[in-house]
Amino acid sequence: MRGQRCALLFLLILGVNLLSLMPVAAERETSFELSVKLTLDLPVMLNFLEPVTLFYQPEKDLVRKPHLPFRTWRAVEDRTISQQSSWQVQMTNGRIILLSAKGDTISSELPLLFRGKEGGFTLNGEVYPGTLLLWPEGDNLLFFNEVNLEDYVCGVLGREAYASWPLEALKANAVAIRSYTLYSLGRHTAYDFCADEHCQVYRGLPEAEVFRTAVAATAGEVLTWQGAPINAVYHSSSGGRTRNNEEVWAGPPLPYLRAVDDFDQNGKNYQWPQTYRFSLEEVGRIIGVPGEKGLVATPLYNQAGERVGFCFAGDGRTVQLKNEELRRLLLLPSANFRVLIGPEERELTQEVTLPPATTLLFIGNGAGHGVGLSQWGAAALAAQGYTYRQILRHYYGSAVRFEYYLPPSGRTSASLK
Ligand SMILES: [Zn+2]
Known part of the structure; x- marks a missing residue:
């Protein structure tokens, strides 16, 4: 009986997976040019x-x-x-x-x-x-x-990933890049994408054949949510745990961009290559709150008890900054950092009044914004034998579906044909 139930359960799971993997388009003639x-x-x-x-x-x-x-x-x-x-x-x-x-x-x-x-x-x-x-x-x-979209994905993959990473990790990256690309259509009006970080870095095709293999093995495959490609953001290394999207950027929480444990501990970017030391006055100048008379610093926490940002107040001005905003202002490698105060290097974990000339030391882990797919985490999971779909499921959660994309309306074939 138990065996039968298991078999039924297995079939159900298999059935759901098969259904979710059915191509959206009857034919895979879906490529178009960007x-x-x-x-x-x-x-x-x-x-x-x-x-x-x-x-x-x-x-x-x-x-x-x-x-x-x-x-x-x-x-x-x-x-x-x-x-x-x-x-x-x-x-x-x-x-x-x-x-x-x-x-x-x-x-x-x-x-x-x-x-x-x-x-x-x-x-x-x-x-x-x-x-x-x-x-x-x-x-x-x-x-x-x-x-062609697939060549573009290959070009971006060659800039984003290492040829030495396991193939399943490269495939996971390819699906994320393809999804993000389709989600991002419409950023520019006169053309689709710039070739820089504002969109994705693109400098033509990479030399290593393995990138082409990863793109071909996942050709046309994207992650979708509510019938559309997802904003499949990715980053180098989260430093142990990825972030919820709303704690990093403006906008409502997305079910596919939830914080999850990362597996990037053995990755190249897990440790920051250096620490960053600032005087209170320097920080005040950068964030726009005068620090000459001292500042009141208050860490802000989410419901899970994770610090999501800081409030700084001084000389009649108050500024609230997410970790990611502070990271960008101070040019730190990631938003996963701790702040240590003064010569005794006491961690800033609760509201504290910082006197003038206090030294702030920033130490941290990871590289990038920490939301979505962790590339070094994906490489570690692939090395342990996880498939690219399992990897993507881990980082984007169970709300997403694997589907083959349909070109946007009006772009059903290459624009030059
Ligand atoms: Zn752009």
């Missing part, structure tokens, strides 16, 4: 990895908008560019100038698009997939990469 604004200073060295066709955008007055339908671009007659030459890209008097090592010149005051069959080019030696757009803006030249 427009990423690259971060480059002129001049830039450009090489094509295959022959490309050159197109220009005839509508001079169009506002900058890289997601122009491909039909609005015009091919330059007989202008196929071989991959033999390398080009120096610069701007002169509002014109894009490309100079090849062989002495050829391409010059245009209109936006240019370079497109091959497979896609691929290098900028200053970094390999990019997809299509290249050059868009003049005054005396500046903007570079855009129209890149």
